[in-house]
Amino acid sequence: MSSVNDQDSLRYEIMEWKEKRNAIILAHNYELPEIQDIADVLGDSLTLARAAAQTYADVIVFCGVHFMAETAAILNPDKTVLLPDIHAGCSLADSITLADLRNWKSAYPDAAVVSYINTSAEVKAESDYCCTSSNAIKVVESIPEEKEILFLPDMFLGAYVQRATGRKNMHIWMGECHVHAGISPADVDNVFRDYPDAELLIHPECGCSTSSMYLLSEGQLPKERTHLLSTGGMLERAKNSPSSQFIIATETGILHQMEKENPNKTFIAANRSAVCPFMKMITLPKVLESLKENQHVVSVSETIRQRARLPIDRMIAIG
Known part of the structure; x- marks a missing residue:
C-alpha cells in the first residue's frame, strides 16, 4: 500500500505525462478509489463508450478491463488506446467465444443478435446490436416484435430485459459475471x-x-x-x-x-465480497508506466473493427 505522499507524487507525475501525451483517462465506476479520483471521465460502460467516441485526445488510457479498451479502439482507429494492465480481463466476456456465437446463430439464422458490451471485439463483430445495462431494454424494444432475438452473454441481465419487455421470442445465453452472480x-x-x-x-x-x-x-x-x-x-x-x-x-x-x-x-x-479482481488490477504506478512507456496498446484488426463498429454505433445512438 503506497503512502499518501507517494500517491500525491504519482498523481502529479501522471498529470504531467498526460499533458505531454495529450491523453485522456477514462475509468469505470468499479476501479480503485485512487484511480477513480484521477479520471477525466468516470462512469459506466455506456458513458465511457460515448466519451471514447467524442474525445479529441491522441491517447486514451482506459482504466477498466480489456473489452472496454477494445471498444475504445474500435471507435478510435487513429488514436492510441492503452490498458495499464493487459491482464485485466472479464469472466463474463470470456463466457462466450466467436465459435460459440456462430454455432448458436446457425440454430436461429433469422434472429437478431444483441450483445452486451461485456464481450470481445470478435463477438461484437458477429452481432447486430450492442447494449449496456443502462440501455438494454431500449435496444430490445427497437427491434421489431416478430423478430427473434439472441441475447448474450449475461443470463441475469437477459432475464431482466425479457421480463421488462415481455418478449417471448428472446433466447438468452447462459453466461454470468462471477462477481455479480455471487x-x-x-x-x-x-x-x-x-x-x-x-x-x-x-x-x-x-x-x-x-x-x-x-x-x-x-x-x-x-x-x-x-x-x-x-x-x-x-x-x-x-x-x-x-x-x-x-x-x-x-x-x-x-x-x-x-x-x-x-x-x-x-x-x-449487499455483499462486501463482491469485488472484481480484474478491475482492481489497475493501479497508479501502472497508469504512469503505461503513459511513460506507451505500454499495453490495445488494437483491433481493421476487418473486425469495421464490422464491430455498426452494433456499437447503434448502442450509442439508442442511448
Missing part, C-alpha cells in the same frame, strides 16, 4: 434485516436480480424503494433520492463515488 437473494435479505428502511439498488447482472423482480411483482419488496439500475443509474438515484440509506447490489467499487458525492447518506454493500 450477490444472492440471501445477501439482500440479510442486509435488509439490519436496514429495513433503506432503498435497494440492484444491478441487473446480479444473482439476486431475477428473484428480486419476482418478489417485487408479488409485493414482497417495497416497490417505491427497489430499483434495478445500471451503475450510472445507481449514482443518479443516490444523488436525487430523498432516502438516507441505500443497499447496493453490485461490485463494491461504486461505493467510493456514492460516498464522495453524498457524504450525508449511508451506503451498504
Whole structure:
C-alpha cells in the first residue's frame, strides 16, 4: 500500500505525462478509489463508450478491463488506446467465444443478435446490436416484435430485459459475471434485516436480480424503494433520492463515488465480497508506466473493427 505522499507524487507525475501525451483517462465506476479520483471521465460502460467516441485526445488510457479498451479502439482507429494492465480481463466476456456465437446463430439464422458490451471485439463483430445495462431494454424494444432475438452473454441481465419487455421470442445465453452472480437473494435479505428502511439498488447482472423482480411483482419488496439500475443509474438515484440509506447490489467499487458525492447518506454493500479482481488490477504506478512507456496498446484488426463498429454505433445512438 503506497503512502499518501507517494500517491500525491504519482498523481502529479501522471498529470504531467498526460499533458505531454495529450491523453485522456477514462475509468469505470468499479476501479480503485485512487484511480477513480484521477479520471477525466468516470462512469459506466455506456458513458465511457460515448466519451471514447467524442474525445479529441491522441491517447486514451482506459482504466477498466480489456473489452472496454477494445471498444475504445474500435471507435478510435487513429488514436492510441492503452490498458495499464493487459491482464485485466472479464469472466463474463470470456463466457462466450466467436465459435460459440456462430454455432448458436446457425440454430436461429433469422434472429437478431444483441450483445452486451461485456464481450470481445470478435463477438461484437458477429452481432447486430450492442447494449449496456443502462440501455438494454431500449435496444430490445427497437427491434421489431416478430423478430427473434439472441441475447448474450449475461443470463441475469437477459432475464431482466425479457421480463421488462415481455418478449417471448428472446433466447438468452447462459453466461454470468462471477462477481455479480455471487450477490444472492440471501445477501439482500440479510442486509435488509439490519436496514429495513433503506432503498435497494440492484444491478441487473446480479444473482439476486431475477428473484428480486419476482418478489417485487408479488409485493414482497417495497416497490417505491427497489430499483434495478445500471451503475450510472445507481449514482443518479443516490444523488436525487430523498432516502438516507441505500443497499447496493453490485461490485463494491461504486461505493467510493456514492460516498464522495453524498457524504450525508449511508451506503451498504449487499455483499462486501463482491469485488472484481480484474478491475482492481489497475493501479497508479501502472497508469504512469503505461503513459511513460506507451505500454499495453490495445488494437483491433481493421476487418473486425469495421464490422464491430455498426452494433456499437447503434448502442450509442439508442442511448
